Amino acid sequence: MTQDRLTTTFSALADPTRRAILARLSLGEASVSELVQPFSISQPAISKHLKVLERAGLISRGREAQWRPCKLDAAALKSVADWLEPYRRLWEERFDRLDEHLRMMQSQSAETKSET
Amino acid sequence: MTQDRLTTTFSALADPTRRAILARLSLGEASVSELVQPFSISQPAISKHLKVLERAGLISRGREAQWRPCKLDAAALKSVADWLEPYRRLWEERFDRLDEHLRMMQSQSAETKSET
Numbered sequence: 001m002t003q004d005r006l007t008t009t010f011s012a013l014a015d016p017t018r019r020a021i022l023a024r025l026s027l028g029e030a031s032v033s034e035l036v037q038p039f040s041i042s043q044p045a046i047s048k049h050l051k052v053l054e055r056a057g058l059i060s061r062g063r064e065a066q067w068r069p070c071k072l073d074a075a076a077l078k079s080v081a082d083w084l085e086p087y088r089r090l091w092e093e094r095f096d097r098l099d100e101h102l103r104m105m106q107s108q109s110a111e112t113k114s115e116t
Numbered sequence: 117m118t119q120d121r122l123t124t125t126f127s128a129l130a131d132p133t134r135r136a137i138l139a140r141l142s143l144g145e146a147s148v149s150e151l152v153q154p155f156s157i158s159q160p161a162i163s164k165h166l167k168v169l170e171r172a173g174l175i176s177r178g179r180e181a182q183w184r185p186c187k188l189d190a191a192a193l194k195s196v197a198d199w200l201e202p203y204r205r206l207w208e209e210r211f212d213r214l215d216e217h218l219r220m221m222q223s224q225s226a227e228t229k230s231e232t
Contacts, residue, residue: 010126011127014124014130016122019122022203075207083135086142087138087142090142090193091191091193091194
């Protein structure tokens with residue numbers, strides 16, 4: 001089965017270091033050495049993560065030979081948000097029902113107290 | 117490194133069949149045999165996918181021995197949406213800039229036409 005784009009994106013996001021790299025890049029572009037500093041892992045390991053993010057279209061790299069800044073590309077994250085959107089009503093309904101249930105429990109508890 | 121919850125969720129979503137199962141379950145609960153029908157894969161393969169989805173908290177299974185309906189659990193999808201939210205302004209800004217650029221190109225093209 002050929003890997004579709006969304007599968008590649010989800011796969012790239014299934015790693016806490018890669019998500020932390022994206023969080024750092026959401027503040028602005030950074031070079032590989034700037035990305036290595038906050039993480040206690042080697043530069044080759046960071047470079048490997050960056051390749052996965054780049055293949056998934058989540059980041060892009062500058063063209064300059066020496067200074068190839070990494071930049072977050074938010075369009076791939078938008079495709080995840082678009083995929084999620086039809087499910088939104090399901091979790092909203094779920095939390096509405098939970099709210100309703102809690103309100104009912106509170107009012108029952110208040111009634112019991114006023115009766116005693 | 118221990119797998120955090122979000123990593124398990126993204127990992128489970130990184131498969132087109134598992135996403136198709138979630139789409140089917142968003143319409144209502146279904147038994148394993150009902151899930152097998154629309155997919156051209158075996159029941160053991162579907163069961164394996166269901167186990168991955170269940171471990172990620174994306175679905176839950178009924179308790180009845182014979183009829184153990186699968187049900188989508190949207191709370192795990194909400195945690196993905198919550199993780200995405202801080203990035204929303206980035207793709208919205210990006211598409212705003214694209215709109216702005218297209219408007220500018222259109223107005224320049226209209227000016228060029230009116231000059232000729």
